[in-house]
Amino acid sequence: MRHRNRVAVAVLAAVIAVGGCGGGSGEQATPEPAEPATTSAVTTPAATTAVAEAPSSTAADSPAESPTTAAAPETTVATEPAATPETTAVTETTVAPEPTAAPETTAVTAPAAVPEGPPIPALTLELDDGTTFVTTEATKPVLYLFWAEW
Amino acid sequence: MPVVDSVAAEFAGQVDVIAIAWASTYEKTASAARGFLTSGATRWLLDDSVFADFEVTYQPVGVFAVGGVEVNRWFGSIPEQELRQAITDALS
Numbered sequence: 001m002r003h004r005n006r007v008a009v010a011v012l013a014a015v016i017a018v019g020g021c022g023g024g025s026g027e028q029a030t031p032e033p034a035e036p037a038t039t040s041a042v043t044t045p046a047a048t049t050a051v052a053e054a055p056s057s058t059a060a061d062s063p064a065e066s067p068t069t070a071a072a073p074e075t076t077v078a079t080e081p082a083a084t085p086e087t088t089a090v091t092e093t094t095v096a097p098e099p100t101a102a103p104e105t106t107a108v109t110a111p112a113a114v115p116e117g118p119p120i121p122a123l124t125l126e127l128d129d130g131t132t133f134v135t136t137e138a139t140k141p142v143l144y145l146f147w148a149e150w
Numbered sequence: 151m152p153v154v155d156s157v158a159a160e161f162a163g164q165v166d167v168i169a170i171a172w173a174s175t176y177e178k179t180a181s182a183a184r185g186f187l188t189s190g191a192t193r194w195l196l197d198d199s200v201f202a203d204f205e206v207t208y209q210p211v212g213v214f215a216v217g218g219v220e221v222n223r224w225f226g227s228i229p230e231q232e233l234r235q236a237i238t239d240a241l242s
Contacts, residue, residue, distance in 0.1 A: 117219040121203040125168060127193045128180065133168060136218055141240050142166045144213040145154055145192075146206045149174045149182035 151186035153230045154212075159189035161237055169194035172201050172209070214240050 120142075125133040135142070151169070158167035169192050171179045179196045187194060204213060214222040214236060222236055 115216045115219045115221045117221045120213075120215045120218050120220055123200060123203055125170070125195055125197070125200065127168070127195050128183065129193055131193070133166070133193070135215075138166060138215070138218065140164060140166050141214065141216045141237070142168060143154075143158070143237065144204065144215065145151075145167065145169045146201060146204070146209045146211040146213070147151060147169055147171055148209050149171060149179045 151182075152188075154233065155187045155189050155192045157230060157233050157237065158191040160234065161241075162189075162191040164241060165237055167192045170200045171196045172198040212236075216240055 120135050122136045123134075125135065127133055154167065154169070158165070161167075169183070169187065171183075171194060174196065176196050179194070183194050201207070201209075206213075208225075210225075210227055212222075212224045212228070212233070213220055221240055224236070228236075
């Protein structure tokens with residue numbers, strides 16, 4: 001009984017301490033923000049734990065009666081989900097301007113195939129009309145016709 | 151030769167036709183050319199050495215060259231249609 005009385009006294013002291021922290025001032029009309037409330041909730045168990053450790057060291061025979069848990073006020077911190085701003089999808093419709101001019105087309109010419117065969121002898125032919133014809137500088141296909149007047 | 155000259159006239163501007171004569175005199179060759187090569191599309195010369203350079207040992211022989219490369223050679227006279235086809239194939 002003596003121990004129980006001590007424990008009860010300790011619990012009462014803890015409750016009073018908690019009540020003191022909670023504020024009996026009543027000066028603040030608006031509720032405190034979430035963070036200070038959380039701080040007090042954390043502080044409260046620490047205080048009660050300090051009280052609770054004392055009886056455990058002195059009276060080991062009554063661990064079941066742990067007024068600490070019974071006396072500790074439950075602090076429920078209601079956290080409201082942050083209001084998510086409504087999002088409004090705005091779809092902009094962009095009208096592409098009609099092309100006024102036809103796109104330019106670039107003709108890609110494949111490289112001409114190199115003909116196969118023996119090279120023509122490099123000659124400078126003096127023609128009857130007074131001109132010369134260089135076989136290696138011909139820009140067009142050439143038909144060489146070997147003939148005789150007889 | 152008249153056949154060759156006729157075909158040369160058909161492909162004037164697309165193909166150069168050079169008639170190389172040999173084993174004769176200039177006067178005789180020129181006279182024959184005036185009779186056979188009337189279109190003006192076939193130019194000619196008399197030079198035996200060119201036969202040797204092209205390794206041609208007799209005539210008539212035709213050599214078709216494209217891009218400085220010999221792509222076709224035929225020996226003897228060929229029909230006009232065959233000559234025309236040979237040139238057409240070479241141009242395609």
